[in-house]
Amino acid sequence: MLAKLSIKNYALINNLNVSFGEGFTCITGETGAGKSILLGGLSLVLGNRADLSSLRDKNSKCIIEAEFQIAKYDLSSFFEKNELEYDDLTIIRREIHPSGKSRAFINDSPVTLNILSDLGSSLIDVHSQHQTMQLTEADFQLRVIDALAENGSLLSDYKQQLKTYKRYEKELSALLEQQREAIKEHDYNTFLLEELQSISLKQGMQEALEEEFEQLNNVENILEHLSNGHQLLNDEQVGLVNLLTELKQISGKLAAFGSQYSEINSRIQSLFIEADDIATEFQNLQEGAEANPQLLEEVNGKLQQLYDLQKKHGVQEVSELIDIRNSLAEKVEITENLDSDIQTKEKKLQESKGKLQSLANELLKNRNKVIPQLKKQLESSLKPLGMPSATFQIELKESKEFKSTGKDELTFLFSANKGGSYGELKKVASGGELSRIMLTIKAILAKYENLPTMMFDEIDTGVSGEISNRMGEIMQDMSKTMQVFSITHLPQVASKGNHHYKVFKEEDSEGTQTQMRKLTAEERVSELAEMLGGKDISDSAMAHARQLLA
Structure with missing residues (x-):
């Protein structure tokens, strides 16, 4: 989980140090206060490309540092592979110099952006309305099905056998050419x-x-x-x-x-x-x-x-x-002797193909078994999210080709309206619908996979109070087994958090700066009341805020 975040000389942030805890953390603030800046800074330690224009002081370097508790992520093999020192409390640091040079460090060891990005994807999953297209990809959809089917070990065996099969194919091809x-x-x-x-x-x-x-x-x-x-x-x-x-x-x-x-x-x-x-x-x-x-x-x-x-x-x-x-x-x-060698290799290839086909059949069997369950969970979870008529058609067909995840071709179709025609998610689902579907899928995955810290960035935009209340409950439920962040404008969601942080701007002798701090219990009531009724906080808004928190 993300334990600490430090940002220096980035956009409107001069010097920010903040600590985070387990469970559900909500981040609120007025539009333009700098919530996106905070997310942008965090993205740099996750391996995103740096932009020199983001330096607050063009003559000083930008330093962003994040501490992660990674004991439960089983990442020791990643550190060993990349010859890095492993520590349950891992520190990632990113430096952007005025010259445009960028440097990245994991536990004080310099690393490439590719390595940083690989590690970052295992630590934080940032999800916003602009990043829901992953949901429309067959590989991600298949991953959800495999999670429910508990195909992890079987899929690992399949991939190992596929590697052997590909090697025999390559060796046979070389013998035939020879x-x-x-x-x-x-x-x-x-x-x-x-x-x-x-x-x-x-x-x-x-x-x-x-x-x-x-x-x-x-x-x-x-x-x-x-x-x-x-x-x-x-x-x-x-x-x-x-x-x-x-x-x-x-x-x-x-x-x-x-x-x-x-x-x-x-x-x-x-x-x-x-x-x-x-x-x-x-x-x-x-x-x-x-x-x-x-x-x-x-x-x-x-x-x-x-x-x-x-x-x-x-x-x-x-x-x-x-x-x-x-x-x-x-x-x-x-x-x-080549004829004999070729015959031997062809025999090995066929034996490997047989084992691979058997594993692919098992994967298909397990997947087909859980598809009705996934369909039911999706549709029932989307009803309280303002999509009462949402239905899915999920089918698997066997292809001729051995792929990295089996031989299955997935058809994942969606219809938002009763009696409506089915189509691919990316063609028929709106941005808001995709956000709610993704939230539901992530909630399902959280029950079967050890997911990284989840960062939801204003995915509740444009939904009603009742629906946002349910979205908040889903995120709250997810946070029982993982760390969840929600950057939100909705008090119904913000009230569900175990921790509440506010992003705001302040002016001093150096100009305007973005700051962030954790709210006390009473400050939290005031923040929710302001989100409910505006700057002029009424007694009813305060009462409503306390009711939400209760």
Whole structure:
């Protein structure tokens, strides 16, 4: 509920501080006293756009601050979502600077106007004759029916399932588009993949092939060098192996004369073993090396194929070709598996659709069950409000489309006169009729929903005393479970309030200012008497005022 309101430097208000209580609060004042200014200031902390012309002193900033007790509104998730500090006593502040810059704060944390507006709509519902068009909207009408049907939990399940259904629809659409694109590329990708698979790509294969090609292509030079080397190692007179054999014999004889000779002998023995092994390896290599034109052609062919593929794909390494091959294999596999994926997704979509349809059917069933009750409550409540012949035709039909609130299409028709034709509210109901219908609907909603503070702005304009008395009773009844404000010109309504505030103008050295204060019991009698009979208050008016309050 709204606990405090502070307004500084706004229109005719210089500095206003006022506290409010629970229940039904009435605000009265002469025409032009500034009741609309008060409402305008309040609207700024609810997220409305600021107008620089509303600054009283153009050189100073305007500050509007409101304190709300929000414990019963279950808004902790809103604060968490917007990374705001939650407090049961929440303070909203709005600043409008002379430069035109506007700033908004929730519990001293700066916020955007969108966030402020979202929170504001959960705290105060301002209702005037100019704001009854909400009543003509199907979403609002359906909300009333759902409140009576207690569809809150069911509607939440439906919306969650709708989100799942929409996600499956989107995913299926993406798969089908992917399939269309993949089919266009599938044949070409398959050709490229087969081309890469035909060469059996492996890490290091290019180096191995290039080495093998060099050996086969230079086999005559290799054989010549191997022959020369073998001769140097094995010549009977000057061959390295024979020379090392003689040296080994000499060092063997020296080994017995001391450790230093023994060490030399060991080293010469190692040299001999290594030289003899190299001589054997030369002989083996010489025997193994032979011209093989067919193998040379085959190796050269593989190399050229590898070079061609590297050039074709714009790479230089076999590892890059392997990556391309793997990527193509994945694309081809995905394309070939898309049919299975699409079938799986279609099955999930149909299952989700079935659950969604079941929930939509349940919503329709519950709504149809309470429509007669809503019709009866509306018509009976409007009779004492000067609309004795008002009747409604409310029907639901199932549409083909899943909407955010179900599949129902609502027809909400109204007739104010007996035997009159039915039409849409926005076409056949007058402003005064819409106000009374909205008041009745809000009163019904108050029994089923935890509504925010309700601010009725002169919705009783143009109605008789008897009807206004009943409107006041309705607002009074609503205030038993919520905070209700009524800005009114009618004493019958003002007398029903638990609290009575008067808005008035006063003049001082700084000019004309709008002020507001809570009336005492006796002041309240005088205010009602003045509303009944004018400035010249008569004894009968005072008596009537006391009677109204009693």
